[in-house]
Amino acid sequence: MAAFQDKSVLVLGGSRGIGAAIVRRFAAEGAKVTFTYSGSRGAAEELARETGTAAVATDSADRDAVIATVRGSGPLDILVVNAGIAVFGDALDQDPDAIDRLFRINIHAPYHAAVEAARQMPEGGRIIVIGSVNGDRMPIPGMASYALSKSALQGLARGLARDFGPRGITINVVQPGPVDTDANPADGPMRDLMHSFMAIKRHGRPEEVAGMVAWLAGPEAGFVTGAMHTIDGAFGA
Ligand code: NDP
Secondary structure (H helix, E strand, O other): OOOOOOOEEEEEOOOOHHHHHHHHHHHHOOOEEEEEEOOOHHHHHHHHHHHOOEEEEOOOOOHHHHHHHHHHHOOOOEEEEOOOOOOOOOHHHOOHHHHHHHHHHHHHHHHHHHHHHHHHOOOOOEEEEEOOHHHOOOOOOOOHHHHHHHHHHHHHHHHHHHHHHHHOOEEEEEEEOOEOEOOEOOOOOOHHHHHHOOOOOOOEOHHHHHHHHHHHHOHHHOOOOOEEEEEOOOOOO
16 A cells, blocks of 8 residues: 555645655655645646646745645645755845845744644644755855754754644654755756765755655654754765
């Protein structure tokens, strides 16, 4: 039997990259999957058609929209918060509005989505947030806001694990290193610098991250909560 047969899954930010791999993985294993998108309507509609999932337009920068989508999709067995952005460049030159938008997408949305999901989530529910190894290690300049946002998810998971644990609901952070997506292509200009930090000198594949997410969402991971799970070729080691 498929591992997630008829489980209700919501993936925030599922139209491309790691999120799309997560959508495919849960759909292939029998789950009823809804995912959100913001800018990539065409890719979202194609993925939904191909996988038999549902795509919903929801901007993760809009707190009330995120809460409404989570509420409207419930009760959820599994919530995955994947949507995230980076803003690169000298901190002294950054537009503060762009930085605040990053915080809304990368920090505020995961918090409010997790809390809203937990209201209706049954015993044994699972919440998984996609952080980054940059929450632990930030070896290059120009990405402080991104690193800050991914470190914040560690406190989110540690704290909400205490709130939701009595109901058997787990919350965990998956922390990828470089993964081959539009945001960080394996043939991009940062490739050699990133690989120089790693023991396994290649980009990860979105499917590898989806595999870790699936394990955390499955029955073997019921005792795993409030924890960070790094999948990074030893970028952070
Ligand atoms: P991509 O840029 O390739 O894809 C991002 C996904 O998030 C898209 O589906 C996009 O949807 C969605 N998204 C972005 N902003 C919003 C928004 N405002 N509202 C709704 N959805 C949104 O990124 P990756 O797949 O590379 O990254 C996914 C996650 O993994 C992020 O949290 C990222 O920080 C993290 N990560 C990635 C790493 C990498 O090397 N690739 C390394 C470590 C962590 P749409 O296009 O429809 O807006």
